[in-house]
Amino acid sequence: MDFFSKKARGIAPYTAGEQLRDKTYIKLNTNENPYPPSPRVKEVLERFPAEDLRLYPRPDADLLRQAIAEREGVSPENVFCGNGSDEVLALSFPAFFDPDGAGACFADITYSFYEVFAAFFGIPTRIVPLLADFTFDLDALRRTDCQGYYIANPNAPTGIGIGRETLEQFAVSVPDRIVILDEAYMDFFGESCVSLIGRCPNVLVVKTFSKSYALAGIRCGYAIGDRALIAALLRMKDCFNSYPVDGVAQAVCTAAVQDTAYYSAVTQNVVSERKRVQNALRDMGFTVPESASNFLFAGRAKAGGKEIYTRLKEAGVLVRFWDKPVLRDFVRITVGTAEQNDALLRQLKEILS
DSSP: OOOOOHHHHHOOOOOOOOOOOSSOOEEOSSOOOSSOOOHHHHHHHHHOOGGGGGSOOOTTOHHHHHHHHHHHTSOGGGEEEESHHHHHHHHHHHHHOOTTSSOEEEESSSOTHHHHHHHHHTOOEEEEOOOTTSOOOHHHHHHSOSSEEEEESSOTTTOOOOOHHHHHHHHHHOTTSEEEEEOTTGGGTOOOOGGGTTTOTTEEEEEESSSTTOOTTTOOEEEEEOHHHHHHHHHHHHTTOSOOSOHHHHHHHHHHHHOHHHHHHHHHHHHHHHHHHHHHHHHTTOBOOOOOSSEEEEEOSSSOHHHHHHHHHHTTEEOBOOOSTTGGGEEEEEOOOHHHHHHHHHHHHHHHO
16 A cells, blocks of 8 residues: 655655765765864764763754854854754754745756755745856846745756856845755865855855765755844744754864864865866866866766766766756766775776877
């Protein structure tokens, strides 16, 4: 007997990158940081009192919010924490959009979870194509009738970033619509819009500990915005899960966000390798948009995206491939360590030869 609801039968879930275990791979398909977390994280894990696990964590992650607020230059009341930025983004759909409203607007090529979340919560969508060079058509977004926008900056899977001044002008031009800026990869770009919060009450910035902080396994993310926007997220959280961020995650992320020197060095390593690999890919004949993230969107070479993905996989290197129009000409490649990147480039030269 089928006990599925109509929604469960009809919805198309998000598809994450492969997590294969059949052999050892160089894993460049899920945009994980190739470097370990701060040494302070290990210290926190080693001394975390196991007896505290019998207690519920702080429901609003007070200490973590305080640490994030100090790092971002805002008040703790401007910070909301959740189980990864995905949960924060998910809660934002019912918090700011109505099933019978004008809808949520986002690009046709962007983080594919937006469309999944919209379907899950029954929110109408307004899809605006990227321009031919894979950049956002902000004028088209502005002209679209909607309740608000999701803009991944830098965008995924293209890696292209939008400058802070440009986004401020956009947000100011749509004061009656919420502008949700997904800054998962922002530390590799350096144009965060957190500084707009005091001037643009319609801007919500969403960040994660998964990428630049090398804590994808801990599942923690946060949003920064006007207190009214944070209050809306808190209402949704308390209708779904009053204790979203566990005690270990709160302690670990608090330590991580305070170690600015370590993460600055790690981020610079990734940015340096990104440029080197990008230049090498272009020399091989790949089209590679200028990336502001920790990955590269490479394609239109002698071999198609699927062939490159398949042959790299056979050689023990995982990259991301989507068999969809436009995207199937490309693969998305996470920037790894110098050694991992060298192995990738060697395999690509062999494939293209």
